[in-house]
Amino acid sequence: MAISRGAAVRYESVQKSYDGESLVVKNLNLDIPPGEFLTMLGPSGSGKTTCLMMLAGFEPATHGEIFLNDRPINNVPPHKRGIGMVFQNYALFPHMSVAENLAFPLQVRKMAKAEQEEKVQRALDMVELGSFGNRRPAQLSGGQQQRVAVARALVFDPELVLMDEPLGALDKQLREQMQYEIKHIHENLGVTVVYVTHDQTEALTMSDRVAVFNDGVIQQLSTPDDLYEDPQNSFVAQFIGENNKLDGKVIDVNGEACLVELHDGTKLKADRVNVSAVGDRTTLSLRPERVEFDTHDEMDNVVDGRIEELIYLGDHIRVRMTVAGNDEFIAKVRNRGQRRDLTVGDHVPIGWALNDCKALDPVA
């Protein structure tokens, strides 16, 4: 990361209600250090966009305070916050050319004409659209419009850029390409980016840290790998990546580990994440790629599974099986050339390490 010239953002006990009856954002506390790429991830209605709009100044906070570089900004109107923003549908002004769009924030800041032109050209070059200045937004492709929107949000050198699902309208391939471009721009400029998305892949690809929202509360705030490896609750485990669920009851606790008995009596060892005592109900979470078919005696958990379905996916094979009464148990087998002898209907032993199996809060 280059020398940081980004802004620090802090939410302090922020609450938001639209109707005075229910809270959309419940007591949000969040610290974003300068230069960080933070993603707010969550399903629709989880409160992530509202948090972004409060930061941009388009929605007032019902309670609490938001700080920008330690300055409270609740009473600062949006146009004085100096925050760049990229909107879901780009919001490029259709009656202005690309260059006029980019010059707009500079004009309202009454910048000298020559300086404006120079900055506009530099911003266009940055997004590799140097020769498109005279076009209208409608004459550009979706990806090009997206780049213009990014360039416009950055052209006036803001310390903070907000992005509200900016890649939602693009096709898959273009989206992946843009993810890298945005990430590189962020790395080069060092601005703070707050990014809102409901796409977990996007969040994991781009972010320094991800705040997973659900029901108006941040469920977990971690780096992408922590989020995947160490989900703090069942919601995060299920929302991020693929996940097998096994319901049971804690029957023994031993430090960081615990023993869980499933409904059919199978006993499994698991990493104790958020269960506290014997007798607690729990849902075990296990990533499909951590399931081993080459079992051996030292393994923490070994159970019997019946193969229900095989799906060939090139680099790996998805195996759907029934394990401990759960017929939606998924295992991924890496495709290593030597074909595995897996047949639908077979009973095979499978196993996994204690640390890959998280004992989380029970799901419903």
Added chain:
Amino acid sequence: MSDATAGQVLTTQDGKPLKASLARALRREKLRALVLIAPLLLFVVLTFVAPIVDMLFRSVENGIVADTLPKTVVALQTWDPRSGEAPDEQVFAALYDDLAIAVEAKTHTRLGSRLNYEQTGISSLFRKTGRRINRMDEAGPFKDQFLNADKKWGEVETWQVLKQYSPRYTDGYFLSAVDAQRTIDGISLKPENEQIYLFLFGRTLFLSIVITISCLLLGYPIAFLLAHLPLRTSNLLMILVLLPFWTSLLVRTSAWKVLLQQQGVINDFLVWINLISDANRLVMINNQTGTIIAMTHILLPFMILPLYSVMKTISPSYVRAAKSLGATDWTAFWRVYFPQSVPGIGAGAVLVFILAIGYYITPELVGGTSGIFISNRIAFHISSSLNWGLAAALGTMLLVAVLVLFMVYDRIVGIDNVKLG
């Protein structure tokens, strides 16, 4: 298309030119489309286009003189209108022949009414002469007999008018419509105390523009509000906007009378709060103010609806984007929102202006003398004076004026920049 280079014609598999095959394939679709719209097309042509064309044709049509007095028209060809003398016996003999037939068919009075538009007194001249014609001596000489019947037959002006309007087509109606007339000395403006149409055209344009502007000023904020309120509230407001459509035009106009007249509600209130004295009650009706107020009210929905439908499509994220880029509320509105609402303004303004320019009931009822439009004169000539030729000429000019303004508008704003919904 590289195949088509060097003048090579693309063909289909069976060797026919590709373009011809395509045209044939499309022709069937076009025919089907035509069949689908045929009933409407026929309806519009029969009930709308044809009467309008017929009406426009009346503005130049003038066959009545040649049809009623065919021999006289021929005989008059040799008469010099500058001679200062009435024509000779030969013309009067032709007039006798023509009139004898015309009186039989009772068409002479109709010709009299027609020529009376051009010269006062000809109506009674033909009526009076018609009654005498059967008592005239068939052997002649006729000149003295006609002069006996009415001395106007001896006046050179009578014959000048007859000769001038003997061609089957005339520009007389159009000249009248621009306050001009054709005399034997050429085209000249009518005396000042008869000039009215150009003045009325000017006033119609001026008042229509004022009405359009006041509709825009009043309608824009309302449309803005409608487009940005929650659907439930905006639907309720929309009903209020459309409410005037559900009451009869006459009821609405009468309601304005009750409100605006000198002993009316508004004046009573202003006197009651001592803002004006009882002796100085405001004159707000039976003048231009009344026309502008009542017509603005009537035409307001035609401004609001297109504005609303355009504003509804302007995403709120544009204004937000502008603000996030550092624009104040006003700059965001003026530089970003307003330009995007221009198609709505264009559509609303064109609608209101065109409706206003042709209105006549409301100006007639509340316009007094200073608030009436050219359409009031057109209505008068259609229903009261029966001078349909002049009415048609005035209508044609109004139509042309609207088309010209439309073209100017297209040149300045662009007709593709109009969105009706």
Added chain:
Amino acid sequence: MKLRTVILAGTALAMASGAATAMDMTIVSWGGAYSASQNNAYHKPYMELNPDVNIINDESSAEAVAKLRAMNEAGNVTWDLVDVVASDAIRLCDEGLAMEIDHDTVLAAAPDGTPASEDFGDLIVSECFIPQIVYSTTFGYRTDVADWGGNTPDDICDVFDLETFPGKRSLEKRPINNVEWALLCDGVAKDDVYSVLETEEGQAQAFAKLDTIKDQTVWWSAGAETPQLLADGEVVIGSTYNGRLFALIEEQKQPVAMLWDAQVFDLDGWIIPTGLPEERVAAVKDYLMFATDTQRLADQAKFISYGPARKSSAPLVGQHAELGIDMAPHMPTDPNNAKNTFLYNYEWWADYRDDIDAKFQAWLAR
């Protein structure tokens, strides 16, 4: 009244299914109280005598001239009998849109045997016109104007006297009547009015006189306007048809009185459109014979304060059907009201109407 028409139409229709000779007759008139008076005095008694005839009321007289011309050009005349003012009748006759008739054969003689043409006399202003009523255009004024200091207008020229009688006036938005009154009040003798008006100077003189009250005048185009303006106090004196003022004063009891001085007599009556098939013309003539006889014309005055056009009808005018007051004193033709009257010169206006109207409109607009 509408309901009654519908019921009548309904019964007529029911009978029509049985009687082969049943026919509809469309009679065009002005609507409102005027059509009601015709319905009571003519249509209902006629339909009682002739159950196979069904009279349909059409209230289109205001646009009759234009509509008749349009119907005639389209070759489809749907009206059987049209009520128009005399000047329109002359115009329609000139245009060949109204049928010329022989008044003595088509209309009934008076009870004493006087032929119709003599009984109607001068009022037959056109070969196509069958006079029905005499009405007048005259002034009404408010009786409670404080600024007048107890004076009441009794002379036509008081209309032009803004000093003694300040306040707004209402006049009809057309030259007819107004220019005559203006000249009368500018020293022109009654007999000379039209010969003066034929000259440019005479016309200028009339407009100059009207100029003196122009900015105090509200111009009306529908007969109902002046009564409303008077009732609202918007104007203190205004011209309209005498029947409208009768309704305002006697039926609505408004503080308004009549100024009969220099009232201008006008006529209203029937015309038969040209282009009707013979059997319809015969039916209409049968109706006319009945509806314009001495008694029927006198009957109409029971319902509306317009004078019957036949001399022989005058003695038969009785009391108002609902108010129960004697109608004779309210007739424009009553000797007390007709001390100073003015007769509208139809022939002259047929010639000068287009010209003076153009000048009048130009004058108004300035």
